Amino acid sequence: MARITAGVTTSHIPAIGATIDLGKTKEPYWAPLFEGYEFSKKWMAENKPDVVFLVYNDHATAFSLEIVPTFAIGCAAEFQPADEGWGPRPVPVVKGQPDLAWHVAQSVIQDDFDLTIVNKMDVDHGLTVPLSLMFGEPGEWPCTVIPFPVNVVLYPPPSGNRCYQLGKAIRKAVSSFDEDLNVQIWGTGGMSHQLQGPRAGLINKAFDQDFFERLIAEPAELAKKPHVDYVREAGSEGIELVMWLIMRGAMDDDVDEVYRFYHVPASNTAVGHLILENRS
């Protein structure tokens, strides 16, 4: 049977992708950030998944204002890196896992989570930057990926609790898939940041540290945090953190923290990264 073995969270700032693509990761501004992911790349090499179920948000790339799905699942065989206005990132094509994606879609829809099925979609920095941070710069990605975009751009985004409960439904779906697959679930975005208006540049370290602790120890309580608290405390784009709760819902109640990294700033953003393993 397929099983979820580990959960990863990481920020997905576009400037990180540009820095990697331009070969500037050793520059003094960026070096501390990339050093923070050295452990993760080693851990990943030793714990290589067959499939990454990658929760992220599309940044007005695949979805314009014509159609805005709250939760969508990529069921295609492959996904092209998107041109977000400066040409596509020079990273490998993302290979999907259609059989598992369709299985999850059917299972969670029948569990009352109404996903949008996507059969053609370009993937933006929200998906490719986490892959680069965790896998480096391989000629092709070492595993398949199921892209799972969540709307956090157009208000209202899904609630923290909805995300947490959806994670539980995804876990149930994966564990009922017949093939023996090692699946990781990644929740990306965050941590505190605001990219717009006179309050741009907001960073809230205390909020971020509390979020780390409660995500691990009391996620069901954390999931009750209302949207306005994220915006007020963690910045208008800090709401991306609800996607980490999908990851957490898909993990065991008790998890082991393998690694944690926090760094300010990357461009406008507080970078947060966790690796969690199921205890059982």
Added chain:
Amino acid sequence: MALEKPYRDIPGTTVFDSDMSRIGYHLNQFCMTLMKAENRDRFHADERAYLDEWEMTEEQKQAVLDRDYNAMISLGGNIYFLAKIFASDGLSFQYAAATMTGMSQEEYAQMMLDGGRSPEGNRYIGEKKNG
């Protein structure tokens, strides 16, 4: 019953909600066209002519020509859509964010290096600003 907007008392922040997305629809959809290289070339060759192809208000067009991101946001633009404009100009999110704060690029970059803008005094409209 009017839609509830509990986020309206947050200073310096526009939540991209139904009202904003309705007034900003054509502005944001114009931005999406800049994801194609040939459209970027056409836009940069004659910005005014390109903007006139879209059902945008004159105010929205002028805000784009002025690269006034606060104005674009007040007219329904969302930062992830507007990112296509500054990306096509070869500029970063940090550049665009700094222009919205009234700080110079250097001041803004230094604020971020120093740990970012503190939430203290920046949670509610009317609080004393800090940083």
